[in-house]
Amino acid sequence: xxxxxxxxxxxxxxxxxxxxxxxxxxxxxxxxxxxxxxxxxxxxxxxxxxxxxxxxxxxxxxxxxxxxxxxxxxxxxxxxxxxxxxxxxxxxxxxxxxxxxxxxxxxxxxxxxxxxxxxxxxxxxxxxxxxxxxxxxxxxxxxxxxxxxxxxxxxxxxxxxxxxxxxxxxxxxxxxxxxxxxxxxxxxxxxxxxxxxxxxxxxxxxxxxxxxxxxxxxxxxxxxxxxxxxxxxxxxxxxxxxxxxxxxxxxxxxxxxxxxxxxxxxxxxxxxxxxxxxxxxxxxxxxxxxxxxxxxxxxxxxxxxxxxxxxxxxxxxxxxxxxxxxxxxxxxxxxxxxxxxxxxxxxxxxxxxxxxxxxxxxxxxxxxxxxxxxxxxxxxxxxxxxxxxxxxxxxxxxxxxxxxxxxxxxxxxxxxxxxxxxxxxxxxxxxxxxxxxxxxxxxxxxxxxxxxxxxxxxxxxxxxxxxxxxxxxxxxxxxxxxxxxxxxxxxxxxxxxxxxxxx
Amino acid sequence: xxxxxxxxxxxxxxxxxxxxxxxxxxxxxxxxxxxxxxxxxxxxxxxxxxxxxxxxxxxxxxxxxxxxxxxxxxxxxxxxxxxxxxxxxxxxxxxxxxxxxxxxxxxxxxxxxxxxxxxxxxxxxxxxxxxxxxxxxxxxxxxxxxxxxxxxxxxxxxxxxxxxxxxxxxxxxxxxxxxxxxxxxxxxxxxxxxxxxxxxxxxxxxxxxxxxxxxxxxxxxxxxxxxxxxxxxxxxxxxxxxxxxxxxxxxxxxxxxxxxxxxxxxxxxxxxxxxxxxxxxxxxxxxxxxxxxxxxxxxxxxxxxxxxxxxxxxxxxxxxxxxxxxxxxxxxx
Ligand SMILES: Nc1ncnc2c1ncn2[C@@H]1O[C@H](COP(=O)(O)OP(=O)(O)OP(=O)(O)O)[C@@H](O)[C@H]1O
Ligand SMILES: [Mg+2]
Numbered sequence: 073x074x075x076x077x078x079x080x081x082x083x084x085x086x087x088x089x090x091x092x093x094x095x096x097x098x099x100x101x102x103x104x105x106x107x108x109x110x111x112x113x114x115x116x117x118x119x120x121x122x123x124x125x126x127x128x129x130x131x132x133x134x135x136x137x138x139x140x141x142x143x144x145x146x147x148x149x150x151x152x153x154x155x156x157x158x159x160x161x162x163x164x165x166x167x168x169x170x171x172x173x174x175x176x177x178x179x180x181x182x183x184x185x186x187x188x189x190x191x192x193x194x195x196x197x198x199x200x201x202x203x204x205x206x207x208x209x210x211x212x213x214x215x216x217x218x219x220x221x222x223x224x225x226x227x228x229x230x231x232x233x234x235x236x237x238x239x240x241x242x243x244x245x246x247x248x249x250x251x252x253x254x255x256x257x258x259x260x261x262x263x264x265x266x267x268x269x270x271x272x273x274x275x276x277x278x279x280x281x282x283x284x285x286x287x288x289x290x291x292x293x294x295x296x297x298x299x300x301x302x303x304x305x306x307x308x309x310x311x312x313x314x315x316x317x318x319x320x321x322x323x324x325x326x327x328x329x330x331x332x333x334x335x336x337x338x339x340x341x342x343x344x345x346x347x348x349x350x351x352x353x354x355x356x357x358x359x360x361x362x363x364x365x366x367x368x369x370x371x372x373x374x375x376x377x378x379x380x381x382x383x384x385x386x387x388x389x390x391x392x393x394x395x396x397x398x399x400x401x402x403x404x405x406x407x408x409x410x411x412x413x414x415x416x417x418x419x420x421x422x423x424x425x426x427x428x429x430x431x432x433x434x435x436x437x438x439x440x441x442x443x444x445x446x447x448x449x450x451x452x453x454x455x456x457x458x459x460x461x462x463x464x465x466x467x468x469x470x471x472x473x474x475x476x477x478x479x480x481x482x483x484x485x486x487x488x489x490x491x492x493x494x495x496x497x498x499x500x501x502x503x504x505x506x507x508x509x510x511x512x513x514x515x516x517x518x519x520x521x522x523x524x525x526x527x528x529x530x531x532x533x534x535x536x537x538x539x540x541x542x543x544x545x546x547x548x549x550x551x552x553x554x555x556x557x558x559x560x561x562x563x564x565x566x567x568x569x570x571x572x573x574x575x
Numbered sequence: 576x577x578x579x580x581x582x583x584x585x586x587x588x589x590x591x592x593x594x595x596x597x598x599x600x601x602x603x604x605x606x607x608x609x610x611x612x613x614x615x616x617x618x619x620x621x622x623x624x625x626x627x628x629x630x631x632x633x634x635x636x637x638x639x640x641x642x643x644x645x646x647x648x649x650x651x652x653x654x655x656x657x658x659x660x661x662x663x664x665x666x667x668x669x670x671x672x673x674x675x676x677x678x679x680x681x682x683x684x685x686x687x688x689x690x691x692x693x694x695x696x697x698x699x700x701x702x703x704x705x706x707x708x709x710x711x712x713x714x715x716x717x718x719x720x721x722x723x724x725x726x727x728x729x730x731x732x733x734x735x736x737x738x739x740x741x742x743x744x745x746x747x748x749x750x751x752x753x754x755x756x757x758x759x760x761x762x763x764x765x766x767x768x769x770x771x772x773x774x775x776x777x778x779x780x781x782x783x784x785x786x787x788x789x790x791x792x793x794x795x796x797x798x799x800x801x802x803x804x805x806x807x808x809x810x811x812x813x814x815x816x817x818x819x820x821x822x823x824x825x826x827x828x829x830x831x832x833x834x835x836x837x838x839x840x841x842x843x844x845x846x847x848x849x850x851x852x853x854x855x856x857x858x859x860x861x862x863x864x865x866x867x868x869x870x871x872x873x874x875x876x877x878x879x880x881x882x883x884x885x886x887x888x889x890x891x892x893x894x895x896x897x898x899x900x901x902x903x904x905x906x907x908x
Binding site for chain 2: 375377396397398400401402407409414415416417418419420421425429430432433436439440441483
């Protein structure tokens, strides 16, 4: 493979933003038919590098070659014309339009007089959707799809042209295991056609499963390229974060107190039914299940965003009614939501103001907000979570995806809740910070917080939970203690198969 | 960190640079084209200009907050007229006249209360029905104007109180009463928007309503407060203006909503919400008044003035878009 000439080459790319040197002389080449991983911590510059390649950012220095020819990627269309397509980290779809319209946006097939050729549009779209093996069709409204399915629409969009290189920026962050399998099939298919794939992900197991080479960035500079077959997780991690990562920390069993939160026979329409569980002080309860199993909806109901149709919620043994998030917050319940951009962050605001938003009412002196108190909170969680930003004044929308997530987590941690619910806490978070966040969750529990972790990642649930609630299709299938749980019986429980039937 | 806020500073400074350009242009052009001998940059003339900016200016300041929220209020002109009618009519009531000077604060209070109540109606409808503020206030704009006509038919409502006229024409440190009202309102609202919880919440709601709800901000009551505030300011604007003029026509205040919105937008506030500044709106208000006065000074008629302001507005918004795109490296769509 090494003697093949590359499809594209990036040479000494430099990109500076106000206050940040996001890329500092990065070079990279992509060969036909290879899957090339791009790795690095949150804010290392991965997305920025790809945006430079995709014509979304103009580099300050450096050259881009497609084959042997130097190309100035002055806009996304140029990249597309050169066969480079980009599947973004953040979704950018028009909710009100159908799947087909989204996929062919801007290039809808025409008939005479500029009329849209709907028939062709739908058949073409269905042909692509077939390749992706998804459960929706060309006419579905995108707003009605789950995040995972919206992601598939983004991918479908890239397949409309015959690409030479496809960039995936954290495509699996919100996909379930079965959807991942489909995605990997798509990638393998591209690969067999000689297409080069650049693949950004924080998930080591994926990287080692599907990639051929791994390039590593740290703080905007290029740290080297490794052949996947000749390296291992430790080496890559070391290259990424510049030190060895201690993953061996054992789960410390700590004293648990009384029941902090009890949910009895809670139902909410068709979303979930007859759900009961308890969370004790000092306990981490993991909710595991497929996307759509009703876990997020339970969290939202406890947080007052949805009205339950039946059942009770008890805090410290007292029945409570929670009609709104402010009720929940006042009672010491916090929710780190699943979709940070849509639900978690005010993207146009700066980092500090985002972090202090729920408690700004308390951070006042006289009628005015207190800068000092606010900055103190920001500094504390900035350090604790190792958030990479040039300062608190930076607009949150300009942070890298992982650092945005840390701002949301910091926001809710700073509220010192009694019950902390985290929905997909480490989506898009790099390995180093991920284990930091896991440790943090364990530490919070040790301090007496009752914690609920909703996650679609099995290793995560296994790693942080004291007890695991397995859900399928809106119902609790089974509860596991750490002693009982195995990967096998967990998978069975969340696919709705009862044990004896499988055995 | 200064470089992060540089684009912000440039944007907020732009309106003042524009004002400087206007001043220079009219001073020079005035030398050749002026219909009078008076120089344009005359201090007295400038002070008068500030005074004349006050009625729409006070409303525009309130509009800024409503627009940062992502809402809009089209009924301000009608609230302005209705409050003026209450102000002048109440001073003529028999029991009020028996109170002597005390009738003044009471009539002011009644007028301001009118504004707050009408604003509260807007706010409650927006909150409780969830209908878009544009539509709600489009309706109330027509409805409130109807009330004005029902009150006194086509007749003007008049009452001249010389104590009030003296007050309105008084000057303190060279500035007219109306100017003082404008500046004090601007100062208070600036503090509210930059230094208080309410201001912070306003930006958060305008920028991402869902995230604001998740942070425990009560969006409905917040809207209600802001509609009451802009109702109050519309009434205050009427109080300041009609204390001096003493007579209100039922058509007064028409198109005020559009002038206020124009000033806010010129000042850089986004129609989509989440971004904007009180001080820049003040700049927008002054810029418009300068244009009107300046064009009048060089002999243009009202139609030309409106045409020019319209063109400038579009040019400014276009420039703003270009700047934003370059500055923020946004995805090009
Ligand atoms: N438009 C922008 N304006 C200012 N700074 C930016 C902008 N876009 C990115 N940055 C900064 O550039 C750096 C690199 O960001 P980038 O998004 O490339 O990181 P990343 O490696 O993709 O991280 P993640 O794994 O969290 O997605 C970060 O410090 C980020 O804050
Ligand atoms: Mg990224």
